[in-house]
Amino acid sequence: MGIVDAVTTLLAEFPYALYGSVLVGLLCAVLGVYVVARRVVFFGAVLTQVSLVGLSLTFVPPLDVLGHTGGALSLTALVALLLSGLFSNRKVPRDAVLGVVFVSAIALRILILQKAPQVEVAEVENLMRGDILFITPGLFLFTLLLSAAAMAFMLLLARPFAFMGLDPETAEAQGFRARRWEQAFYLLTALVVAAATHLVGDLFVFGFLVIPPVAGLLLAKRVRGIILVAGMLGVLCPIVGLVIAFVMDVPATPAIVALAAAILLVAWLINRVRR
């Protein structure tokens, strides 16, 4: 398939794949700047796995009433709040806490699905992978509303997030309640990750929480520039990646993430040359 055919097919038959992946790409990339800056990248990876546990639970009655999205959102938000409390425990390092939750989530997911009644393996696979090509209009609309709310929230809380990220001690001394803003940040990340994982899968979400922000850090010299570069990659990579997937007849999500990783490599080389 040629590039023109790929674009035509994409727009005609899979428009929500395009809109959905661009939306999630942009949102994860912008949020990811703060995730990377706060050194909580692994937190994003853990949340993707927790959201899959939440989703798995909805295959088990009576939790099926929550719906797949509801299950993923509620469990991820709950775990994010619990984790933010556990992070203040100085006896156990933060990454160890995350490691425990990460492996436990994977184990739980396997066990739940093994014992869940009436589960079609293919259906579960699709839901878990978050097949981009099968994003429904309803799911897209829900994610659009959530994204708009998340973006508004990020803009509203830009100052506390920036201050807390740079210097939490002084921010607290100035009257910003550190624990509350910390929880707000984790909760926001959890909701975005849960909804996005359900829409496009864990590989896409974790990839875009990390790769575009790191490319931004390498290419831009100002914070706004970093957010701009990350956001642009969050928009461009899904579009170009989807076209590449159609042209080369390869799976969409790996193609998009691999493209983003290739751009990151170029960013790293540019950064090396500049130095």
Add this chain to the structure above:
Amino acid sequence: MKPLVTFENVTLGYGRTVIQRDLSFSIEQGDYFGLVGPNGAGKTTIVRAILGVLKPLGGAIRFQAVNGGAPVVGYVPQRDSVNLILPYTVGEVAMMGRYRNLGLLRRPGPQDREAVSRALEHVGMTGAREYPLKELSGGQRQRVLIARALVVKPDLLILDEPTNGMDLSSKSAILDLIAHLHEEDRITIVMVSHLLDDVANTVRRIAIVDRDVLLVGTTGEVLTPENLSKIYRRDVRVGMLEGSTVILSGRRHGHR
């Protein structure tokens, strides 16, 4: 001088763990006050209590009103506690000092920008406004953090280990700047440090803290070989060299 901050039988700690018990002392208006002690003695805990971040488990901390309101407190954290991954510019970092006044939505106005300009000029960093903080030297970063504390025109400025890890020249320049803020701008200063020499030669009054020990007075009264030997559990000698106090550490107590 009137006391600006008064600790009345204050007990401090986290949860059920008591760090300091029955603290009673005051920091006077116009004071240049040093807070020293070994690592882990509770200096930061006392600072957190003054800042209002840590509520006392017992007793009371009282503040003298300044110009009819509560005194404005500026805080300069330890330089190493600042996360430099994102390249915030000097101007952006200094503006963060105004965030409390700006709230969540109001954009910085001419008054805020003017306050930032004045503060940066005060610490000699006007030309660096567009530079990322992470690209500056340790001494320059410290100046920017001081500028951020100054943008709210503090009555009381608390500096946590402001000279830690600096070379001699940067250290002297920072201590000169702090002395200037105290003498010319009449800001009450609290300097927290574990570097006894720095504090001994700059502050007017000093509190030396250790677990369940608090000695407060002038440097001459507090920094005696007896007091320091007891607190640091080793022989400590205090002498004068060309008008400056020199503190020398000797053998550890109980060491064979």
